[in-house]
Amino acid sequence: MSTSSNPSGVWDCHTHIYGPWEQFPLPANAAYTPAPAPFSDLLTMHRKLGISHGVLVQAAPYGTDHSAILAAIAGSQGHYRGVGIIDESTTDAQLQMMHDGGLRGIRFNLMGHLPGARDPEKLRRLAERVASFGWHVLVHGELPTLIPFLQAWKNLQTPLVIDHMARPDLTQPIDAFLMAELRSELSQGNRWIKLSGIDRAMQGAPGPWPQALDDVRSLLESAPERAIWGSDWPHPNIKGPVPNDAQLLNFITQVCDSPALQQAVLIDNPARLYT
Secondary structure (H helix, E strand, C coil), X not given: CCCCXXXXXXXXXXXXXXXXXXXXXXXXXXXXXXXXXXXXXXXHHHHHHCCCEEEEECCHHHCCCCHHHHHHHHCCCCCEEEEECCCCCCCHHHHHHHHHCCEEEEEEECCCCCCCCCCXXXXXXXXXXXXXXXXXXXXXXXXXHHHHHHHHCCCCCCCEEEHHHHCCCCCCCCCHHHHXXXXXXXXXXXXXXXXXXXXXHCCCCCCCCHHHHHHHHHHHHHCHHHEECCCCECCCCCXXXXXXXXXXXXXXXXXXXXXXXXXXXXXXXXXXHCC
């Protein structure tokens, strides 16, 4: 599947937008200060690559103010969805408004450089609250931190999407025990994997990353019907040069080494998750 001949319906399930500042300014206490990356720029990239659907993941600097992504989704004619950030002060009425506006999940940041709660029980209560909306939880953390959370939530009914492949360092030997634990988690019917962030996993090395194909395929094989992909545009807080989005899309099509897998990961699975 080349980027010039993608079938209709391809999803990019991990993007962020920032600005325009005159419409959507950052708060004074923003987690970081990104360069502007408005929705119009994302649409330009998606059209170039033949991507017709996308997911806007709430950017950490905006906290729980979802104005930017809600406005973008409203103008997308149903082609884009969102993943938000909530806390204990978020009301049920606000959740309903977010659902009506196209959000279909929330994100928990377990990475040290990003703000967010770390208490498993507090986070579990938030996860349980969004289950009634049919939402999922996107969990962003490295394997040593992530596995205990997943194990503590064994009986959680809310679907969990493991973000950025659990942030492995694929330039080093992989911890076989932790990877086995991750595959065990993915064997459950409500655990998903986002096969994104290969540039991060390769510590900023330039593509096309053929040496990582087998590792990423092993994760795909753990849950082929619950694997999705995202570009991570515009690539905030990365090491090394900004990756080429066409190269990222080409990488995942190589990981999905059959038309059926490409159809599942790029079209059918995300369409089901973000309905």
